[in-house]
Amino acid sequence: DAKTTQPPSMDCAEGRAANLPCNHSTISGNEYVYWYRQIHSQGPQYIIHGLKNNETNEMASLIITEDRKSSTLILPHATLRDTAVYYCIVRGSTDSWGKLQFGAGTQVVVTP
Amino acid sequence: DTGVSQDPRHKITKRGQNVTFRCDPISEHNRLYWYRQTLGQGPEFLTYFQNEAQLEKSRLLSDRFSAERPKGSFSTLEIQRTEQGDSAMYLCASSLAGVANSPLHFGNGTRLTVT
Numbered sequence: 001d002a003k004t005t006q007p008p009s010m011d012c013a014e015g016r017a018a019n020l021p022c023n024h025s026t027i028s029g030n031e032y033v034y035w036y037r038q039i040h041s042q043g044p045q046y047i048i049h050g051l052k053n054n055e056t057n058e059m060a061s062l063i064i065t066e067d068r069k070s071s072t073l074i075l076p077h078a079t080l081r082d083t084a085v086y087y088c089i090v091r092g093s094t095d096s097w098g099k100l101q102f103g104a105g106t107q108v109v110v111t112p
Numbered sequence: 113d114t115g116v117s118q119d120p121r122h123k124i125t126k127r128g129q130n131v132t133f134r135c136d137p138i139s140e141h142n143r144l145y146w147y148r149q150t151l152g153q154g155p156e157f158l159t160y161f162q163n164e165a166q167l168e169k170s171r172l173l174s175d176r177f178s179a180e181r182p183k184g185s186f187s188t189l190e191i192q193r194t195e196q197g198d199s200a201m202y203l204c205a206s207s208l209a210g211v212a213n214s215p216l217h218f219g220n221g222t223r224l225t226v227t
Contacts, residue, residue, distance in 0.1 A: 032213055043116070043203050043218030044155065087154060091213070098207060099145060099168070100216055102154030 004088045009107040012082075018075040020106055022088030025069045031092050033064060034100065035073045037084040044087065044102075047073065078110045114138070116219035118204050124225045125194055132190045133222045137206030144187050145216060146179055147203040148172065155203055161187060162209055194226045 005023040012018040024033065032051050036044040048055055048062045050071075055062045061074040075082055087105040091098065117136040125131050137144050142163050147155035158177070160168045163184040173179075176194075181187040191198055201221040208214040 034215070041220075041223075043205075043220045046215040046217060049213060049215065085154075098143065098209075098214070098216070099157050099160055100155075101157065104152075104154055 004090055004103055006086075006088050006103065006106045008104065009109070012075075012078045012108060012110050014080060014110055014112050015077055018078045018082065018108060018110070020073040020075075020086050020088075020108065021070065022073070023070045024088070024090050027068050027090050028092070031090045033062065033068075033071050034089045034091050035060070035062065036087045036089065036100075036102075037082075038087070038105070039081075039084045047086075049091075078108075080110050080112065082108065083110045084108060116204055116206055116217055118202075118219035118222050120222055121220065122223050122225075124227065127194055127196060127226055129194055130190065130192045131194060131224065132188055133202055133204075133224075135187045135189070135204030135219060137186070137204070138217055141206035141208050141217075142184065143207045143209050143214075144181055145205040145207075146187070146189050147205065147218075149201040149203060149221070150199075158189075191224075194224075196226045199224055199226045 034049040085105040205216040
């Protein structure tokens, strides 16, 4: 499986956009980029996923570079409730029964 | 919308005792996964079911661990002769096979403390 690299932590001011980077330089052509977040004492929460096109939903936007070697998760207007560990995961479409392999993630702290 | 449900939320047990956790997936989901998460780490894959068939087990799943999904609906994870190293959050997730890239949806886990 391709692996991802994320910064261990980042801070963001409430109301501002949070841009979370992820490197996945060994990603294969059929592998998707997934983002999850985990708020303290809860299970991981699905945010968004994409293959090569940019994606947007009610939670966030996902920007994938043209060479697919990196991506950015954008939280457009961060709130205190967005404080969490954010995981960027590369997932094959057919291998390993679709299981996810988590890294250490990025601890995001949103401050007032 | 009922998500993935896990029971109990917390379990404290003494070393050497057996414990069993239950997971109820989202009703139409036929794939079910168990993960373990220790403090400061991301979740680690333990095992996977499609319907009632257990199709993959991680090397992390020692002989003291057993998981079942007898009717392809809820699942149980049993740990026999618990050790202090088993203390962790045990997470269950489910997804829909046959739908390309169906995301995994997680429950809020069972936190096990072995004293």
